[in-house]
Amino acid sequence: MDVTGAAQDGVAFYQLTQRNARRSSAAMAYVAPKEGRPNLTVQTGAQVRRIVVEGARATGVEMMDGTRITATQEVLLCSGAIGSPRLLQLSGIGPADSLRDLGIAVVFDQPQVGENLQDHLDLYCISELSGPYSYDRYAKPYMAALAGLQYLLTRKGPVASSLFETGGFWYADPDARSPDLQFHLGLGTGIEKGVAAMPQGGVTLNSCYLRPRSRGSVRLQSDDPAKAPLIDPNYLQDARDREMSIRGLKLTQEIMAQAPLARFVKAERLPGPEVKTDQDYYDFICEHSKTSHHCAGTCRMGADSKAVVDPRLRFNGIDGLRVVDASIMPTVISSNTNAAAIMIGEKAADMIREDARG
Ligand SMILES: Cc1cc2nc3c(=O)[nH]c(=O)nc-3n(C[C@H](O)[C@H](O)[C@H](O)COP(=O)(O)OP(=O)(O)OC[C@H]3O[C@@H](n4cnc5c(N)ncnc54)[C@H](O)[C@@H]3O)c2cc1C
Incomplete structure:
Protein backbone atom coordinates (compact mmCIF):
# COMPACT_ATOMS: atom_id res chain seq x y z
CA MET A 1 0.00 0.00 0.00
CA LEU A 16 9.92 9.50 5.24
CA THR A 17 11.61 12.75 4.32
CA GLN A 18 14.99 11.24 5.11
CA ARG A 19 18.39 11.23 3.46
CA ASN A 20 21.44 9.19 4.52
CA ALA A 21 19.44 7.90 7.51
CA ARG A 22 18.88 11.46 8.77
CA ARG A 23 15.62 13.34 8.83
CA SER A 24 15.77 15.94 6.07
CA SER A 25 14.00 19.20 6.90
CA ALA A 26 12.94 21.69 4.25
CA ALA A 27 15.98 23.78 5.28
CA MET A 28 18.32 20.82 4.65
CA ALA A 29 16.66 19.79 1.40
CA TYR A 30 15.97 23.18 -0.19
CA VAL A 31 18.10 25.90 1.40
CA ALA A 32 21.40 24.19 2.27
CA PRO A 33 22.20 23.17 -1.34
CA LYS A 34 21.70 26.82 -2.47
CA GLU A 35 23.95 28.39 0.16
CA GLY A 36 26.37 30.78 -1.48
CA ARG A 37 23.99 32.00 -4.14
CA PRO A 38 24.46 35.77 -4.51
CA ASN A 39 20.72 36.44 -4.27
CA LEU A 40 20.26 34.45 -1.06
CA THR A 41 21.00 35.67 2.46
CA VAL A 42 20.08 33.41 5.36
CA GLN A 43 19.91 34.82 8.89
CA THR A 44 19.42 32.21 11.60
CA GLY A 45 18.40 32.95 15.18
CA ALA A 46 16.82 36.18 13.95
CA GLN A 47 13.26 36.92 15.01
CA VAL A 48 10.96 39.19 13.05
CA ARG A 49 9.15 41.61 15.34
CA ARG A 50 6.56 42.86 12.89
CA ILE A 51 5.61 43.22 9.27
CA VAL A 52 5.87 46.83 8.12
CA VAL A 53 2.79 48.08 6.26
CA GLU A 54 2.81 51.48 4.53
CA GLY A 55 -0.48 52.63 3.08
CA ALA A 56 -2.10 49.34 2.20
CA ARG A 57 1.15 47.65 1.18
CA ALA A 58 3.60 45.44 3.07
CA THR A 59 7.02 46.94 2.45
CA GLY A 60 9.29 44.81 4.63
CA VAL A 61 9.88 43.49 8.12
CA GLU A 62 11.28 44.90 11.34
CA MET A 63 13.59 42.66 13.34
CA MET A 64 13.71 42.40 17.13
CA ASP A 65 16.78 44.70 17.23
CA GLY A 66 14.86 47.35 15.29
CA THR A 67 16.65 46.89 11.94
CA ARG A 68 14.43 46.82 8.89
CA ILE A 69 14.61 44.60 5.83
CA THR A 70 12.88 46.08 2.79
CA ALA A 71 11.07 43.92 0.24
CA THR A 72 11.69 44.70 -3.40
CA GLN A 73 8.75 42.52 -4.50
CA GLU A 74 6.75 40.95 -1.69
CA VAL A 75 6.85 39.87 1.94
CA LEU A 76 6.31 36.10 2.26
CA LEU A 77 5.07 35.14 5.70
CA CYS A 78 6.03 31.52 6.50
CA SER A 79 6.03 31.40 10.30
CA GLY A 80 3.73 28.38 10.56
CA ALA A 81 0.17 27.88 11.83
CA ILE A 82 1.04 29.33 15.25
CA GLY A 83 3.75 31.80 14.24
CA SER A 84 2.04 33.43 11.26
CA PRO A 85 -1.17 34.57 12.99
CA ARG A 86 0.98 35.60 15.95
CA LEU A 87 3.25 37.79 13.82
CA LEU A 88 0.31 39.28 11.95
CA GLN A 89 -1.34 40.24 15.24
CA LEU A 90 1.93 41.70 16.57
CA SER A 91 1.92 43.77 13.35
CA GLY A 92 -1.57 45.11 14.07
CA ILE A 93 -3.22 42.80 11.54
CA GLY A 94 -6.02 40.71 13.06
CA PRO A 95 -9.24 41.01 15.08
CA ALA A 96 -9.39 44.77 15.81
CA ASP A 97 -11.14 44.49 19.19
CA SER A 98 -8.68 42.08 20.75
CA LEU A 99 -5.71 44.02 19.30
CA ARG A 100 -7.04 47.26 20.82
CA ASP A 101 -7.55 45.51 24.17
CA LEU A 102 -3.80 44.75 24.16
CA GLY A 103 -2.88 48.30 23.19
CA ILE A 104 -1.76 47.36 19.68
CA ALA A 105 -2.48 49.93 16.97
CA VAL A 106 -4.80 48.36 14.40
CA VAL A 107 -3.26 48.35 10.92
CA PHE A 108 -5.86 46.11 9.33
CA ASP A 109 -8.97 44.53 10.86
CA GLN A 110 -9.14 40.86 9.86
CA PRO A 111 -11.25 38.90 12.39
CA GLN A 112 -10.23 35.52 10.94
CA VAL A 113 -6.49 35.85 11.59
CA GLY A 114 -5.77 33.26 14.29
CA GLU A 115 -9.21 31.64 14.05
CA ASN A 116 -9.99 28.22 12.53
CA LEU A 117 -7.10 26.46 14.31
CA GLN A 118 -7.20 22.72 13.67
CA VAL A 218 -4.22 31.59 18.30
CA ARG A 219 -4.33 34.92 20.13
CA LEU A 220 -1.78 37.19 21.75
CA GLN A 221 -1.57 37.45 25.51
CA SER A 222 0.21 40.80 25.27
CA ASP A 223 1.90 43.17 22.82
CA ASP A 224 5.30 41.86 23.97
CA PRO A 225 6.84 39.89 21.05
CA ALA A 226 8.92 37.88 23.52
CA LYS A 227 5.79 36.40 25.11
CA ALA A 228 4.31 33.11 23.89
CA PRO A 229 0.87 33.35 22.28
CA LEU A 230 -2.33 31.89 23.73
CA ILE A 231 -2.98 28.68 21.81
CA ASP A 232 -6.41 27.13 22.35
CA PRO A 233 -6.68 23.95 20.24
CA SER A 292 -0.05 15.21 16.57
CA HIS A 293 1.75 18.49 15.79
CA HIS A 294 -0.46 19.06 12.75
CA CYS A 295 -1.60 22.63 13.43
CA ALA A 296 -3.23 24.31 10.43
CA GLY A 297 -5.90 26.73 9.32
CA THR A 298 -5.19 29.99 11.17
CA CYS A 299 -4.76 32.13 8.02
CA ARG A 300 -7.48 30.41 6.03
CA MET A 301 -7.27 30.44 2.23
CA GLY A 302 -10.57 30.91 0.40
CA ALA A 303 -12.28 32.41 -2.61
CA ASP A 304 -14.66 34.37 -0.33
CA SER A 305 -13.94 37.93 0.78
CA LYS A 306 -13.71 36.96 4.47
CA ALA A 307 -10.83 34.55 3.87
CA VAL A 308 -7.42 35.66 5.14
CA VAL A 309 -5.66 34.84 1.85
CA ASP A 310 -6.97 34.32 -1.67
CA PRO A 311 -6.32 31.13 -3.67
CA ARG A 312 -2.97 32.60 -4.83
CA LEU A 313 -2.10 33.05 -1.14
CA ARG A 314 -2.20 36.87 -1.38
CA PHE A 315 -3.36 38.56 1.81
CA ASN A 316 -6.87 39.95 1.30
CA GLY A 317 -6.69 43.71 1.83
CA ILE A 318 -2.91 44.21 2.04
CA ASP A 319 -0.79 44.29 -1.12
CA GLY A 320 2.67 42.80 -1.31
CA LEU A 321 1.99 40.16 1.36
CA ARG A 322 1.53 36.42 0.95
CA VAL A 323 1.19 33.70 3.56
CA VAL A 324 2.91 30.45 2.59
CA ASP A 325 2.69 27.74 5.23
CA ALA A 326 0.32 25.28 6.90
CA SER A 327 -1.79 28.15 8.26
CA ILE A 328 -3.43 28.64 4.86
CA MET A 329 -5.08 25.17 4.80
CA PRO A 330 -8.83 25.89 5.04
CA THR A 331 -9.23 22.40 6.52
CA VAL A 332 -6.37 20.35 7.90
CA ILE A 333 -5.45 17.53 5.52
CA SER A 334 -6.33 13.95 6.50
CA SER A 335 -2.78 12.88 7.34
CA ASN A 336 0.61 14.17 8.48
CA THR A 337 1.14 17.76 7.41
CA ASN A 338 4.84 18.14 6.56
CA ALA A 339 4.72 17.04 2.92
CA ALA A 340 1.58 19.14 2.37
CA ALA A 341 3.32 22.21 3.86
CA ILE A 342 6.25 21.67 1.48
CA MET A 343 3.80 21.31 -1.40
CA ILE A 344 2.21 24.64 -0.41
CA GLY A 345 5.70 26.17 -0.68
CA GLU A 346 6.30 24.57 -4.10
CA LYS A 347 2.94 25.74 -5.44
CA ALA A 348 3.46 29.24 -4.03
CA ALA A 349 6.87 29.45 -5.73
CA ASP A 350 5.20 28.70 -9.08
CA MET A 351 2.47 31.30 -8.48
CA ILE A 352 4.94 33.97 -7.35
CA ARG A 353 6.97 33.47 -10.54
CA GLU A 354 3.82 33.56 -12.69
CA ASP A 355 2.51 36.72 -10.98
CA ALA A 356 5.92 38.44 -11.30
CA ARG A 357 5.83 37.82 -15.08
CA GLY A 358 2.37 39.48 -15.09
C1 LIG B 1 7.64 17.73 17.10
C2 LIG B 1 7.00 17.69 15.72
C3 LIG B 1 7.03 16.52 14.99
C4 LIG B 1 6.43 16.46 13.72
N1 LIG B 1 6.51 15.28 13.00
C5 LIG B 1 5.96 15.24 11.77
C6 LIG B 1 6.06 14.04 10.98
O1 LIG B 1 6.63 13.06 11.40
N2 LIG B 1 5.48 14.05 9.75
C7 LIG B 1 4.81 15.13 9.26
O2 LIG B 1 4.31 15.07 8.13
N3 LIG B 1 4.71 16.27 9.98
C8 LIG B 1 5.27 16.35 11.20
N4 LIG B 1 5.18 17.50 11.94
C9 LIG B 1 4.43 18.63 11.36
C10 LIG B 1 5.28 19.43 10.39
O3 LIG B 1 6.56 19.67 10.95
C11 LIG B 1 4.57 20.76 10.11
O4 LIG B 1 3.29 20.52 9.56
C12 LIG B 1 5.35 21.62 9.11
O5 LIG B 1 6.67 21.85 9.55
C13 LIG B 1 4.63 22.94 8.92
O6 LIG B 1 5.40 23.76 8.08
P1 LIG B 1 5.26 25.32 8.10
O7 LIG B 1 6.13 25.83 7.03
O8 LIG B 1 3.81 25.67 8.10
O9 LIG B 1 5.80 25.81 9.54
P2 LIG B 1 7.16 25.50 10.31
O10 LIG B 1 7.85 24.31 9.76
O11 LIG B 1 6.79 25.52 11.76
O12 LIG B 1 8.07 26.76 9.97
C14 LIG B 1 7.87 28.02 10.55
C15 LIG B 1 9.21 28.66 10.77
O13 LIG B 1 9.05 30.04 11.06
C16 LIG B 1 9.94 30.39 12.10
N5 LIG B 1 9.37 31.58 12.77
C17 LIG B 1 8.20 31.69 13.44
N6 LIG B 1 8.01 32.95 13.87
C18 LIG B 1 9.09 33.65 13.47
C19 LIG B 1 9.49 35.02 13.63
N7 LIG B 1 8.74 35.92 14.27
N8 LIG B 1 10.69 35.40 13.09
C20 LIG B 1 11.47 34.52 12.44
N9 LIG B 1 11.13 33.21 12.24
C21 LIG B 1 9.96 32.79 12.76
C22 LIG B 1 9.99 29.15 12.98
O14 LIG B 1 11.15 29.16 13.78
C23 LIG B 1 9.99 28.05 11.94
O15 LIG B 1 11.29 27.75 11.51
C24 LIG B 1 5.79 17.60 13.20
C25 LIG B 1 5.78 18.80 13.93
C26 LIG B 1 6.40 18.85 15.17
C27 LIG B 1 6.38 20.16 15.95
Missing part, protein backbone atom coordinates in the same frame (compact mmCIF):
# COMPACT_ATOMS: atom_id res chain seq x y z
CA ASP A 2 1.27 3.47 -0.93
CA VAL A 3 0.15 5.86 1.82
CA THR A 4 0.61 8.84 -0.48
CA GLY A 5 -1.14 7.08 -3.38
CA ALA A 6 -4.73 7.31 -4.57
CA ALA A 7 -6.14 5.11 -1.78
CA GLN A 8 -4.93 5.00 1.82
CA ASP A 9 -7.02 2.12 3.16
CA GLY A 10 -4.81 -0.40 4.94
CA VAL A 11 -1.42 -0.60 6.62
CA ALA A 12 2.09 0.12 5.36
CA PHE A 13 5.59 1.29 6.13
CA TYR A 14 5.55 5.07 6.30
CA GLN A 15 7.44 7.07 3.70
CA ASP A 119 -4.99 19.89 14.80
CA HIS A 120 -5.10 16.10 15.05
CA LEU A 121 -5.24 14.62 18.53
CA ASP A 122 -3.22 11.43 19.12
CA LEU A 123 -4.78 8.80 21.38
CA TYR A 124 -2.54 6.12 22.87
CA CYS A 125 -3.00 2.40 23.33
CA ILE A 126 0.04 0.94 25.09
CA SER A 127 0.67 -2.77 25.58
CA GLU A 128 3.29 -4.63 27.55
CA LEU A 129 5.33 -7.11 25.53
CA SER A 130 6.23 -10.65 26.50
CA GLY A 131 9.78 -10.32 25.14
CA PRO A 132 12.31 -7.63 24.19
CA TYR A 133 10.70 -6.98 20.80
CA SER A 134 10.56 -3.17 20.79
CA TYR A 135 13.14 -0.38 20.93
CA ASP A 136 12.51 -0.12 24.68
CA ARG A 137 15.33 -2.64 25.06
CA TYR A 138 17.72 0.16 24.08
CA ALA A 139 16.67 2.23 27.12
CA LYS A 140 19.61 0.77 29.10
CA PRO A 141 22.79 2.91 28.85
CA TYR A 142 25.04 0.18 27.40
CA MET A 143 22.41 -0.79 24.79
CA ALA A 144 21.96 2.89 23.87
CA ALA A 145 25.74 3.20 23.48
CA LEU A 146 25.80 0.12 21.22
CA ALA A 147 22.96 1.54 19.12
CA GLY A 148 24.83 4.84 18.81
CA LEU A 149 27.95 3.02 17.67
CA GLN A 150 26.00 0.96 15.17
CA TYR A 151 24.53 4.15 13.70
CA LEU A 152 27.91 5.88 13.48
CA LEU A 153 29.53 2.89 11.77
CA THR A 154 26.71 1.61 9.56
CA ARG A 155 23.97 4.28 9.50
CA LYS A 156 21.60 1.48 10.51
CA GLY A 157 19.79 0.27 13.62
CA PRO A 158 17.39 1.94 16.04
CA VAL A 159 18.99 5.39 15.81
CA ALA A 160 18.20 5.41 12.09
CA SER A 161 14.56 4.58 12.84
CA SER A 162 11.72 7.09 12.85
CA LEU A 163 10.33 5.02 15.79
CA PHE A 164 6.92 5.20 14.09
CA GLU A 165 7.95 3.08 11.13
CA THR A 166 4.58 1.63 10.24
CA GLY A 167 0.95 2.61 10.45
CA GLY A 168 -2.23 2.73 8.52
CA PHE A 169 -5.53 4.34 7.69
CA TRP A 170 -9.05 3.12 8.38
CA TYR A 171 -12.60 4.29 9.05
CA ALA A 172 -14.33 5.64 12.16
CA ASP A 173 -17.29 6.61 10.00
CA PRO A 174 -17.91 3.71 7.58
CA ASP A 175 -19.50 6.16 5.14
CA ALA A 176 -16.51 8.52 5.02
CA ARG A 177 -15.26 9.21 1.47
CA SER A 178 -11.77 8.01 2.43
CA PRO A 179 -10.13 6.88 5.70
CA ASP A 180 -10.82 9.23 8.60
CA LEU A 181 -8.56 7.47 11.11
CA GLN A 182 -4.80 7.21 11.09
CA PHE A 183 -2.63 4.84 13.10
CA HIS A 184 1.04 5.05 14.04
CA LEU A 185 2.76 2.04 15.53
CA GLY A 186 5.43 3.25 17.94
CA LEU A 187 8.02 0.63 18.76
CA GLY A 188 8.34 1.56 22.43
CA THR A 189 6.57 3.16 25.37
CA GLY A 190 9.01 5.25 27.39
CA ILE A 191 7.55 8.64 26.54
CA GLU A 192 4.07 8.02 27.97
CA LYS A 193 3.34 8.90 31.55
CA GLY A 194 1.20 6.60 33.64
CA VAL A 195 2.65 3.34 32.31
CA ALA A 196 3.92 1.02 35.02
CA ALA A 197 7.45 -0.33 34.54
CA MET A 198 7.45 -3.09 31.95
CA PRO A 199 10.41 -5.46 32.26
CA GLN A 200 10.35 -6.46 28.58
CA GLY A 201 9.24 -3.08 27.31
CA GLY A 202 6.12 -2.20 25.43
CA VAL A 203 4.62 -1.01 22.20
CA THR A 204 2.31 1.91 21.37
CA LEU A 205 -0.41 1.98 18.77
CA ASN A 206 -1.92 5.41 18.48
CA SER A 207 -4.94 6.58 16.55
CA CYS A 208 -6.18 9.97 15.54
CA TYR A 209 -9.40 11.17 14.01
CA LEU A 210 -8.43 13.00 10.83
CA ARG A 211 -11.47 15.23 10.15
CA PRO A 212 -12.02 17.21 13.34
CA ARG A 213 -14.89 19.70 13.38
CA SER A 214 -13.68 21.49 16.51
CA ARG A 215 -11.96 24.80 15.86
CA GLY A 216 -9.50 26.60 18.11
CA SER A 217 -7.59 29.86 17.99
CA ASN A 234 -10.21 23.36 21.57
CA TYR A 235 -9.85 19.63 20.93
CA LEU A 236 -13.01 17.51 21.14
CA GLN A 237 -15.33 20.49 21.58
CA ASP A 238 -17.51 19.00 18.84
CA ALA A 239 -19.47 15.91 19.97
CA ARG A 240 -18.75 14.10 16.71
CA ASP A 241 -15.00 14.47 17.26
CA ARG A 242 -15.45 12.81 20.65
CA GLU A 243 -17.44 9.93 19.21
CA MET A 244 -15.07 9.31 16.29
CA SER A 245 -12.01 9.55 18.53
CA ILE A 246 -13.43 6.94 20.91
CA ARG A 247 -14.18 4.64 17.96
CA GLY A 248 -10.54 5.00 16.83
CA LEU A 249 -9.21 4.19 20.27
CA LYS A 250 -11.42 1.09 20.54
CA LEU A 251 -10.13 -0.02 17.15
CA THR A 252 -6.51 0.21 18.30
CA GLN A 253 -7.42 -2.02 21.27
CA GLU A 254 -9.07 -4.47 18.90
CA ILE A 255 -6.00 -4.53 16.62
CA MET A 256 -3.61 -5.14 19.52
CA ALA A 257 -5.84 -8.01 20.74
CA GLN A 258 -5.68 -9.92 17.43
CA ALA A 259 -4.55 -13.55 17.54
CA PRO A 260 -1.35 -13.14 15.44
CA LEU A 261 -0.02 -10.60 17.96
CA ALA A 262 -0.86 -12.74 21.01
CA ARG A 263 2.59 -14.31 21.30
CA PHE A 264 4.24 -10.83 21.43
CA VAL A 265 1.71 -8.96 23.57
CA LYS A 266 1.48 -9.77 27.27
CA ALA A 267 -1.31 -7.33 28.21
CA GLU A 268 -2.85 -4.01 27.34
CA ARG A 269 -1.76 -1.40 29.92
CA LEU A 270 -3.43 1.75 28.55
CA PRO A 271 -6.35 2.39 28.34
CA GLY A 272 -6.54 -0.88 30.31
CA PRO A 273 -9.48 -2.91 31.65
CA GLU A 274 -10.84 -0.14 33.91
CA VAL A 275 -11.82 1.99 30.94
CA LYS A 276 -15.26 0.67 29.95
CA THR A 277 -17.94 3.27 29.31
CA ASP A 278 -17.79 6.08 26.77
CA GLN A 279 -17.41 8.51 29.67
CA ASP A 280 -14.39 6.45 30.86
CA TYR A 281 -12.92 6.64 27.36
CA TYR A 282 -13.51 10.37 27.18
CA ASP A 283 -11.87 10.92 30.58
CA PHE A 284 -8.94 8.71 29.52
CA ILE A 285 -8.51 10.70 26.30
CA CYS A 286 -8.59 14.00 28.21
CA GLU A 287 -5.82 12.76 30.50
CA HIS A 288 -3.53 10.90 28.10
CA SER A 289 -3.85 12.25 24.57
CA LYS A 290 -1.46 14.67 22.88
CA THR A 291 -1.10 16.86 19.84
